Amino acid sequence: MFEHVQAAPPDAILGLNEAFARDENSEKINLSVGVFKDGSGQTPILACVKAAEQSLVQTETSKNYLGIDGLPGFRQLVPSLLLGDDHVAIGEERIACLQTPGGTGGLRVAADLIATLLPNATMWCSQPTWPNHPKVFAAAGLRVQNYPYLDMSTNQLDIEAMLAKLETIPSGDVVCLHASCHNPSGVDPTPVQWQSLATLISNRGLIPVVDCAYQGFGNGLEEDVYGLRTLCEACPEVFVCNSFSKNFGMYSERIGGLTLVAGKSETAKALGSHAKACVRANYSNPPKHGAAVVAEILGSTELSQQWNSELSGMRDRIHHVREEFVTKMSQRVPDRDFSFIKEQKGMFSFSGLNPMQVDRLRNEFSIYIVGSGRINVAGITPTNIDRLCDSIATVL
Ligand SMILES: Cc1ncc(COP(=O)(O)O)c(C=O)c1O
Numbered sequence: 001m002f003e004h005v006q007a008a009p010p011d012a013i014l015g016l017n018e019a020f021a022r023d024e025n026s027e028k029i030n031l032s033v034g035v036f037k038d039g040s041g042q043t044p045i046l047a048c049v050k051a052a053e054q055s056l057v058q059t060e061t062s063k064n065y066l067g068i069d070g071l072p073g074f075r076q077l078v079p080s081l082l083l084g085d086d087h088v089a090i091g092e093e094r095i096a097c098l099q100t101p102g103g104t105g106g107l108r109v110a111a112d113l114i115a116t117l118l119p120n121a122t123m124w125c126s127q128p129t130w131p132n133h134p135k136v137f138a139a140a141g142l143r144v145q146n147y148p149y150l151d152m153s154t155n156q157l158d159i160e161a162m163l164a165k166l167e168t169i170p171s172g173d174v175v176c177l178h179a180s181c182h183n184p185s186g187v188d189p190t191p192v193q194w195q196s197l198a199t200l201i202s203n204r205g206l207i208p209v210v211d212c213a214y215q216g217f218g219n220g221l222e223e224d225v226y227g228l229r230t231l232c233e234a235c236p237e238v239f240v241c242n243s244f245s246k247n248f249g250m251y252s253e254r255i256g257g258l259t260l261v262a263g264k265s266e267t268a269k270a271l272g273s274h275a276k277a278c279v280r281a282n283y284s285n286p287p288k289h290g291a292a293v294v295a296e297i298l299g300s301t302e303l304s305q306q307w308n309s310e311l312s313g314m315r316d317r318i319h320h321v322r323e324e325f326v327t328k329m330s331q332r333v334p335d336r337d338f339s340f341i342k343e344q345k346g347m348f349s350f351s352g353l354n355p356m357q358v359d360r361l362r363n364e365f366s367i368y369i370v371g372s373g374r375i376n377v378a379g380i381t382p383t384n385i386d387r388l389c390d391s392i393a394t395v396l
Contacts, residue, residue, distance in 0.1 A: 012131055016368050025366035029388055031379040032368045034183065034347055036246060036314055041381045046249050048306040052296035060292070066285050068276040070099020070257075074291040077298040078257040082212065082225055082240055083232060089261050096260045096272025099291045101283060103213045103243025104136060106258040110209050110239045111140035112278035113260075113271070114174055123209070124166075124175045126150075128372065130183045133176060133211070147175070150185045155340040155350065159193050163200055171205030177231075179240075180224035181214035181346020184374035188218065188345055194227040198234035208235055212242040216311040217318065218345035236263035237271075244294050246347075247311055255290025314378075318347060321380045328385060332393035347378045357395040365391040 010018065016032040035043050069075060075097040079090055089095050100106035114121055123137040126149035134144045147169070148161040166175065177197070180188050189197060201208055210228045218224045232238050240259040245251045258275060262268040279285070297303040322342050329338045341349045353361070353373040361367040367388060369375050380388060 013370055016370065019362075020368045023366050023368075027384075027387060028366035028368070029379065029384045030368045031375040031377075031388075032370050034246070034376055035251060036249065036318075036347065036378045037381065039317065039381055041379075041383070043249065043251070046307065046310045048297050048303045048310060049248060049250060049293055051306070052293045052300075052303060055296060056289075056292055063288070066099070066288050066291075068279050068285050069097075069272065070286045071288060071291040071295060073295040073299060074099050075257070077295055078242065079259050081215070081221070081298060082242060082259055083229060083261075084222075087229075087232070089232065093265045094262050094268045096262075096268045096275065098258045098260075098272065098275055098279065099286045100241070100256045100258050100279075101254040101286055102245055103211065103241055103256040104132065105254065105283070105286070106241035106243070106256045107133070107136045107209075107211060108140060108282070109258050109275055109278050110241050111137045111142055112282065113239075113275045114207075114209075115141045116274055116278065117271075118172060118174070118207075120172075121207075122169075122173045124169060124173060124206075126162075126176070126178065126182070128184055129176070129178075130211075130213075137176070142174075149182075150187055150350075152350075155185070155187065155344075155352075157187050157189055157193065159189065159196070163196060166197070166200050166204065166206065169204060169206055172207070174207045174209055175201060176209045176211060177227065179210050179212035179215065179228045179242075180218040181348070183213065183346070184348045184350060184370070184372060186341075186344025186346055186349045189227060191226055191230075194230045197227075198230045201231065202234040202236075206235075207237055207239070209239045209241065212240055214246055214346045215242065216247045217315055217347065220315075221308070221311070232261050237261065237267070244290065247314075248290075248294060248297070248307070249314075250290050250293065253290030253293070254287060255294060318378055321377050321385075322349075324385060325377065325380060325389070328389040329392065332389055333396055336396065341377070347376050348374055349377055351375045351392070353392070353395070357392075360395045361391055365394075367391055 020030045079095050122143045125133045127146035137144045147165040151158040208231045215224045238261045243256040260271045326338045351373045358369050
Protein backbone atom coordinates (compact mmCIF):
# COMPACT_ATOMS: atom_id res chain seq x y z
CA MET A 1 0.00 0.00 0.00
CA PHE A 2 2.80 2.44 0.85
CA GLU A 3 5.59 1.26 -1.45
CA HIS A 4 5.41 4.32 -3.67
CA VAL A 5 5.25 6.91 -0.90
CA GLN A 6 8.03 9.48 -1.20
CA ALA A 7 9.73 10.88 1.92
CA ALA A 8 8.19 14.10 3.22
CA PRO A 9 10.47 17.15 2.91
CA PRO A 10 12.46 17.82 6.11
CA ASP A 11 11.16 20.58 8.39
CA ALA A 12 12.79 23.86 7.35
CA ILE A 13 14.18 24.52 10.83
CA LEU A 14 14.42 21.14 12.59
CA GLY A 15 15.90 19.66 9.38
CA LEU A 16 18.82 22.08 9.72
CA ASN A 17 19.38 20.82 13.25
CA GLU A 18 19.76 17.31 11.86
CA ALA A 19 22.27 18.53 9.26
CA PHE A 20 24.16 20.36 12.03
CA ALA A 21 24.38 17.15 14.08
CA ARG A 22 25.93 15.34 11.07
CA ASP A 23 28.52 18.12 10.43
CA GLU A 24 31.96 17.02 11.62
CA ASN A 25 33.54 20.50 11.75
CA SER A 26 34.54 21.06 15.39
CA GLU A 27 33.97 24.81 14.97
CA LYS A 28 30.42 24.48 13.63
CA ILE A 29 27.87 27.06 14.82
CA ASN A 30 24.11 26.51 15.05
CA LEU A 31 21.98 29.66 14.91
CA SER A 32 18.90 27.94 13.50
CA VAL A 33 16.59 26.46 16.14
CA GLY A 34 15.03 28.81 18.72
CA VAL A 35 16.64 27.51 21.87
CA PHE A 36 18.35 29.68 24.49
CA LYS A 37 22.03 28.99 25.08
CA ASP A 38 24.23 30.39 27.83
CA GLY A 39 27.68 31.86 27.30
CA SER A 40 29.19 28.38 27.14
CA GLY A 41 26.75 27.25 24.45
CA GLN A 42 24.65 25.07 26.79
CA THR A 43 20.88 25.04 27.25
CA PRO A 44 20.83 24.70 31.06
CA ILE A 45 18.08 23.52 33.38
CA LEU A 46 17.10 26.53 35.50
CA ALA A 47 17.99 26.20 39.20
CA CYS A 48 14.38 27.04 40.16
CA VAL A 49 13.19 24.14 37.95
CA LYS A 50 15.64 21.75 39.61
CA ALA A 51 14.49 22.92 43.06
CA ALA A 52 10.82 22.45 42.12
CA GLU A 53 11.56 18.99 40.72
CA GLN A 54 13.33 18.01 43.93
CA SER A 55 10.35 19.10 45.97
CA LEU A 56 8.00 17.16 43.66
CA VAL A 57 10.02 13.97 44.10
CA GLN A 58 9.31 14.26 47.85
CA THR A 59 5.66 15.21 47.67
CA GLU A 60 4.15 13.58 44.57
CA THR A 61 2.05 10.56 45.51
CA SER A 62 0.40 9.48 42.24
CA LYS A 63 0.83 9.46 38.48
CA ASN A 64 -2.90 9.17 37.89
CA TYR A 65 -4.28 10.88 34.75
CA LEU A 66 -4.87 14.61 34.85
CA GLY A 67 -8.25 15.95 33.76
CA ILE A 68 -8.68 16.79 30.06
CA ASP A 69 -7.84 20.43 30.77
CA GLY A 70 -4.81 19.67 32.94
CA LEU A 71 -3.53 20.42 36.43
CA PRO A 72 -5.93 22.69 38.40
CA GLY A 73 -3.18 24.66 40.20
CA PHE A 74 -1.46 25.37 36.89
CA ARG A 75 -4.70 26.47 35.23
CA GLN A 76 -5.30 28.92 38.05
CA LEU A 77 -1.82 30.48 37.95
CA VAL A 78 -1.38 30.92 34.18
CA PRO A 79 -4.10 33.59 33.63
CA SER A 80 -2.58 35.64 36.47
CA LEU A 81 0.85 35.50 34.88
CA LEU A 82 -0.55 36.58 31.51
CA LEU A 83 -3.12 39.16 32.59
CA GLY A 84 -2.07 40.20 36.11
CA ASP A 85 -3.44 38.89 39.45
CA ASP A 86 -6.17 41.46 39.75
CA HIS A 87 -7.44 41.39 36.17
CA VAL A 88 -11.17 41.95 36.01
CA ALA A 89 -11.73 38.90 33.74
CA ILE A 90 -10.22 36.67 36.45
CA GLY A 91 -12.41 38.20 39.17
CA GLU A 92 -15.51 37.81 36.99
CA GLU A 93 -14.59 34.23 36.03
CA ARG A 94 -14.64 35.09 32.33
CA ILE A 95 -11.68 32.82 31.64
CA ALA A 96 -11.20 29.17 30.78
CA CYS A 97 -7.61 27.94 30.90
CA LEU A 98 -6.36 24.59 29.63
CA GLN A 99 -2.91 23.14 30.13
CA THR A 100 -1.52 22.14 26.71
CA PRO A 101 1.51 20.23 25.38
CA GLY A 102 3.73 23.28 24.74
CA GLY A 103 2.73 26.44 22.93
CA THR A 104 2.25 24.41 19.76
CA GLY A 105 -0.31 22.20 21.50
CA GLY A 106 -2.18 25.33 22.61
CA LEU A 107 -2.17 26.71 19.07
CA ARG A 108 -3.52 23.42 17.73
CA VAL A 109 -6.31 23.25 20.31
CA ALA A 110 -7.20 26.89 19.56
CA ALA A 111 -7.26 26.08 15.84
CA ASP A 112 -9.44 22.99 16.42
CA LEU A 113 -11.78 25.09 18.56
CA ILE A 114 -12.07 27.75 15.85
CA ALA A 115 -12.58 25.09 13.16
CA THR A 116 -15.38 23.60 15.29
CA LEU A 117 -17.19 26.83 16.14
CA LEU A 118 -16.33 29.02 13.13
CA PRO A 119 -15.71 26.56 10.27
CA ASN A 120 -15.77 29.31 7.64
CA ALA A 121 -13.30 31.61 9.40
CA THR A 122 -9.93 32.40 7.84
CA MET A 123 -6.86 32.55 10.09
CA TRP A 124 -4.65 35.57 9.29
CA CYS A 125 -0.93 35.34 10.04
CA SER A 126 1.76 38.02 9.90
CA GLN A 127 4.04 38.04 6.88
CA PRO A 128 6.55 36.71 7.88
CA THR A 129 5.63 34.47 10.80
CA TRP A 130 6.90 31.36 12.62
CA PRO A 131 6.78 28.81 9.77
CA ASN A 132 4.81 26.32 11.88
CA HIS A 133 1.85 28.72 12.36
CA PRO A 134 0.30 28.15 8.91
CA LYS A 135 0.99 24.42 9.15
CA VAL A 136 -0.71 24.03 12.54
CA PHE A 137 -3.72 26.11 11.50
CA ALA A 138 -4.08 24.37 8.12
CA ALA A 139 -3.80 20.95 9.80
CA ALA A 140 -6.92 21.88 11.80
CA GLY A 141 -8.72 22.57 8.51
CA LEU A 142 -8.56 26.38 8.64
CA ARG A 143 -7.92 28.54 5.61
CA VAL A 144 -4.76 30.59 6.23
CA GLN A 145 -3.87 33.98 4.74
CA ASN A 146 -1.28 36.67 5.52
CA TYR A 147 -1.31 40.31 6.54
CA PRO A 148 1.76 42.52 5.96
CA TYR A 149 3.97 43.00 9.00
CA LEU A 150 7.61 43.72 8.32
CA ASP A 151 9.03 46.34 5.98
CA MET A 152 12.05 44.36 4.77
CA SER A 153 13.81 47.46 3.46
CA THR A 154 13.88 49.19 6.88
CA ASN A 155 13.51 46.18 9.23
CA GLN A 156 10.68 48.08 10.93
CA LEU A 157 7.05 47.18 11.53
CA ASP A 158 4.97 48.36 8.55
CA ILE A 159 2.11 49.46 10.78
CA GLU A 160 0.26 51.38 8.04
CA ALA A 161 0.16 48.37 5.71
CA MET A 162 -0.79 46.10 8.60
CA LEU A 163 -3.69 48.31 9.74
CA ALA A 164 -4.84 48.85 6.14
CA LYS A 165 -5.02 45.08 5.55
CA LEU A 166 -6.74 44.31 8.86
CA GLU A 167 -9.34 46.95 7.93
CA THR A 168 -10.38 44.78 4.97
CA ILE A 169 -10.67 41.46 6.81
CA PRO A 170 -14.26 40.25 7.23
CA SER A 171 -15.80 40.27 10.69
CA GLY A 172 -15.58 36.85 12.36
CA ASP A 173 -12.16 36.04 10.91
CA VAL A 174 -9.27 35.31 13.24
CA VAL A 175 -5.96 37.20 13.53
CA CYS A 176 -2.87 35.53 14.94
CA LEU A 177 -0.55 38.02 16.68
CA HIS A 178 2.77 37.50 18.48
CA ALA A 179 2.62 38.88 22.03
CA SER A 180 6.31 39.89 21.96
CA CYS A 181 9.68 38.93 20.48
CA HIS A 182 8.09 38.38 17.06
CA ASN A 183 9.45 35.24 15.44
CA PRO A 184 11.27 35.51 13.03
CA SER A 185 11.84 39.28 12.92
CA GLY A 186 12.33 40.40 16.55
CA VAL A 187 10.17 43.45 15.67
CA ASP A 188 7.21 44.19 17.98
CA PRO A 189 4.52 46.89 17.92
CA THR A 190 5.05 49.83 20.29
CA PRO A 191 2.42 50.43 23.02
CA VAL A 192 0.81 53.12 20.84
CA GLN A 193 0.71 50.74 17.87
CA TRP A 194 -0.85 48.03 20.07
CA GLN A 195 -3.59 50.50 21.01
CA SER A 196 -4.36 51.16 17.32
CA LEU A 197 -4.32 47.44 16.54
CA ALA A 198 -6.62 46.58 19.45
CA THR A 199 -9.12 49.31 18.52
CA LEU A 200 -9.21 48.22 14.89
CA ILE A 201 -9.46 44.50 15.70
CA SER A 202 -12.30 45.19 18.11
CA ASN A 203 -14.16 47.55 15.74
CA ARG A 204 -13.92 45.07 12.87
CA GLY A 205 -15.19 42.17 15.01
CA LEU A 206 -12.05 40.10 14.48
CA ILE A 207 -10.96 37.46 16.98
CA PRO A 208 -7.37 37.74 18.19
CA VAL A 209 -5.33 34.59 18.84
CA VAL A 210 -2.22 35.77 20.68
CA ASP A 211 0.83 33.54 20.57
CA CYS A 212 2.84 34.29 23.72
CA ALA A 213 5.94 32.11 23.39
CA TYR A 214 8.56 34.48 24.86
CA GLN A 215 7.10 36.26 27.91
CA GLY A 216 10.08 37.76 29.74
CA PHE A 217 12.56 37.42 26.87
CA GLY A 218 11.95 40.91 25.43
CA ASN A 219 11.66 43.72 27.97
CA GLY A 220 10.23 41.94 31.03
CA LEU A 221 7.38 39.74 32.25
CA GLU A 222 4.90 42.64 32.41
CA GLU A 223 6.15 44.63 29.43
CA ASP A 224 6.00 41.61 27.11
CA VAL A 225 2.27 41.13 27.65
CA TYR A 226 1.29 44.79 27.18
CA GLY A 227 -0.20 44.01 23.77
CA LEU A 228 -2.23 41.05 24.88
CA ARG A 229 -3.58 42.96 27.90
CA THR A 230 -4.52 45.83 25.60
CA LEU A 231 -6.36 43.40 23.32
CA CYS A 232 -8.19 41.93 26.34
CA GLU A 233 -9.40 45.42 27.26
CA ALA A 234 -10.66 46.21 23.77
CA CYS A 235 -12.01 42.89 22.50
CA PRO A 236 -14.76 40.75 24.05
CA GLU A 237 -13.03 37.50 23.14
CA VAL A 238 -9.29 36.78 23.05
CA PHE A 239 -7.53 33.41 22.84
CA VAL A 240 -4.01 33.28 24.28
CA CYS A 241 -1.65 30.38 23.53
CA ASN A 242 1.40 30.55 25.75
CA SER A 243 4.54 28.48 25.94
CA PHE A 244 6.78 27.78 28.94
CA SER A 245 9.41 26.14 26.74
CA LYS A 246 11.64 29.20 26.56
CA ASN A 247 11.02 31.22 29.73
CA PHE A 248 11.31 28.14 31.99
CA GLY A 249 13.80 26.38 29.69
CA MET A 250 11.50 23.35 29.70
CA TYR A 251 11.54 22.66 25.96
CA SER A 252 11.28 18.89 26.21
CA GLU A 253 8.61 18.82 28.92
CA ARG A 254 6.03 20.20 26.46
CA ILE A 255 4.29 22.65 28.70
CA GLY A 256 2.04 25.55 27.69
CA GLY A 257 -1.49 26.82 28.02
CA LEU A 258 -4.57 27.95 26.15
CA THR A 259 -6.36 30.78 27.94
CA LEU A 260 -9.79 31.69 26.57
CA VAL A 261 -10.94 35.14 27.69
CA ALA A 262 -14.62 35.89 27.04
CA GLY A 263 -17.09 38.71 27.67
CA LYS A 264 -19.27 36.58 29.94
CA SER A 265 -18.60 33.79 32.40
CA GLU A 266 -21.06 31.43 30.62
CA THR A 267 -19.30 32.03 27.29
CA ALA A 268 -15.92 31.20 28.84
CA LYS A 269 -17.36 27.99 30.30
CA ALA A 270 -18.90 27.00 26.96
CA LEU A 271 -15.68 27.75 25.06
CA GLY A 272 -13.70 25.75 27.62
CA SER A 273 -16.04 22.78 27.22
CA HIS A 274 -15.59 22.77 23.42
CA ALA A 275 -11.83 23.10 23.81
CA LYS A 276 -11.92 20.06 26.12
CA ALA A 277 -13.84 18.11 23.48
CA CYS A 278 -11.07 18.98 20.97
CA VAL A 279 -8.38 17.80 23.41
CA ARG A 280 -10.20 14.55 24.21
CA ALA A 281 -10.27 13.63 20.52
CA ASN A 282 -6.61 14.58 20.07
CA TYR A 283 -4.24 13.63 22.94
CA SER A 284 -6.96 12.93 25.56
CA ASN A 285 -5.25 14.73 28.44
CA PRO A 286 -1.90 16.47 28.91
CA PRO A 287 1.30 15.20 30.58
CA LYS A 288 1.76 16.28 34.19
CA HIS A 289 5.41 16.93 34.97
CA GLY A 290 5.96 20.33 33.30
CA ALA A 291 2.70 21.73 34.69
CA ALA A 292 3.55 20.52 38.19
CA VAL A 293 6.96 22.25 37.99
CA VAL A 294 5.53 25.54 36.69
CA ALA A 295 2.77 25.48 39.33
CA GLU A 296 5.31 24.74 42.08
CA ILE A 297 7.42 27.74 41.00
CA LEU A 298 4.63 30.25 40.33
CA GLY A 299 2.90 29.21 43.57
CA SER A 300 5.99 29.89 45.71
CA THR A 301 7.24 33.43 46.42
CA GLU A 302 10.80 32.23 46.87
CA LEU A 303 10.92 30.10 43.70
CA SER A 304 9.14 32.83 41.69
CA GLN A 305 11.82 35.32 42.72
CA GLN A 306 14.52 32.87 41.73
CA TRP A 307 12.78 32.31 38.37
CA ASN A 308 12.52 36.07 37.81
CA SER A 309 16.20 36.54 38.36
CA GLU A 310 17.17 33.59 36.14
CA LEU A 311 14.84 34.89 33.43
CA SER A 312 16.42 38.37 33.72
CA GLY A 313 19.80 36.69 33.30
CA MET A 314 18.71 35.07 30.02
CA ARG A 315 17.20 38.35 28.79
CA ASP A 316 20.32 40.33 29.70
CA ARG A 317 22.55 37.87 27.89
CA ILE A 318 20.48 38.23 24.72
CA HIS A 319 20.66 42.06 24.91
CA HIS A 320 24.39 41.92 25.49
CA VAL A 321 24.99 39.54 22.55
CA ARG A 322 22.96 41.80 20.26
CA GLU A 323 25.17 44.77 21.19
CA GLU A 324 28.40 42.81 20.79
CA PHE A 325 27.35 41.46 17.41
CA VAL A 326 26.47 44.93 16.09
CA THR A 327 29.77 46.39 17.35
CA LYS A 328 31.85 43.60 15.82
CA MET A 329 30.00 43.67 12.50
CA SER A 330 30.36 47.45 12.20
CA GLN A 331 34.14 47.04 12.66
CA ARG A 332 34.27 44.44 9.88
CA VAL A 333 31.69 45.87 7.43
CA PRO A 334 31.52 49.60 8.29
CA ASP A 335 29.39 50.54 5.30
CA ARG A 336 26.57 48.20 6.31
CA ASP A 337 24.15 49.18 9.08
CA PHE A 338 23.41 46.36 11.52
CA SER A 339 22.20 48.64 14.31
CA PHE A 340 18.59 47.47 13.91
CA ILE A 341 19.64 44.16 15.51
CA LYS A 342 20.19 46.04 18.80
CA GLU A 343 16.62 47.34 18.78
CA GLN A 344 14.98 43.98 18.14
CA LYS A 345 13.58 41.79 20.90
CA GLY A 346 13.92 38.15 21.84
CA MET A 347 16.09 35.47 20.36
CA PHE A 348 15.54 36.16 16.67
CA SER A 349 16.60 38.70 14.09
CA PHE A 350 16.65 38.84 10.35
CA SER A 351 20.31 39.21 9.50
CA GLY A 352 19.62 40.56 6.03
CA LEU A 353 21.66 37.71 4.53
CA ASN A 354 20.21 36.33 1.30
CA PRO A 355 19.70 32.58 0.64
CA MET A 356 22.96 32.37 -1.36
CA GLN A 357 24.95 33.88 1.52
CA VAL A 358 23.17 31.56 3.98
CA ASP A 359 24.17 28.58 1.78
CA ARG A 360 27.80 29.75 1.69
CA LEU A 361 27.89 30.10 5.47
CA ARG A 362 26.72 26.50 5.81
CA ASN A 363 28.83 24.97 3.05
CA GLU A 364 32.09 26.86 3.62
CA PHE A 365 31.99 27.70 7.34
CA SER A 366 29.61 25.15 8.96
CA ILE A 367 27.42 28.00 10.20
CA TYR A 368 23.73 27.05 10.21
CA ILE A 369 21.14 29.80 9.66
CA VAL A 370 17.54 29.46 8.44
CA GLY A 371 17.18 30.16 4.68
CA SER A 372 15.25 33.38 5.35
CA GLY A 373 18.38 34.79 7.05
CA ARG A 374 16.81 34.48 10.53
CA ILE A 375 19.44 34.05 13.21
CA ASN A 376 19.00 32.88 16.80
CA VAL A 377 21.20 35.44 18.54
CA ALA A 378 21.18 33.30 21.71
CA GLY A 379 23.38 30.81 19.82
CA ILE A 380 26.19 33.40 19.69
CA THR A 381 28.80 32.91 22.44
CA PRO A 382 32.11 34.61 23.37
CA THR A 383 33.86 31.61 21.78
CA ASN A 384 32.13 31.70 18.39
CA ILE A 385 31.33 35.40 17.86
CA ASP A 386 34.58 36.37 16.12
CA ARG A 387 34.53 33.41 13.72
CA LEU A 388 30.85 34.12 13.05
CA CYS A 389 31.42 37.83 12.29
CA ASP A 390 34.48 37.09 10.13
CA SER A 391 32.51 34.52 8.13
CA ILE A 392 29.50 36.81 7.67
CA ALA A 393 31.85 39.61 6.56
CA THR A 394 33.39 37.22 4.02
CA VAL A 395 30.09 36.18 2.44
CA LEU A 396 28.88 39.78 2.39
C1 LIG B 1 6.20 32.04 17.88
C2 LIG B 1 6.25 30.67 18.46
N1 LIG B 1 5.13 30.08 18.83
C3 LIG B 1 5.12 28.85 19.36
C4 LIG B 1 6.29 28.15 19.53
C5 LIG B 1 6.23 26.74 20.07
O1 LIG B 1 6.56 26.60 21.36
P1 LIG B 1 6.59 25.15 22.03
O2 LIG B 1 7.94 24.60 21.84
O3 LIG B 1 6.24 25.42 23.45
O4 LIG B 1 5.55 24.32 21.36
C6 LIG B 1 7.49 28.72 19.15
C7 LIG B 1 8.74 27.96 19.29
O5 LIG B 1 9.71 28.15 18.66
C8 LIG B 1 7.48 30.02 18.61
O6 LIG B 1 8.60 30.62 18.22
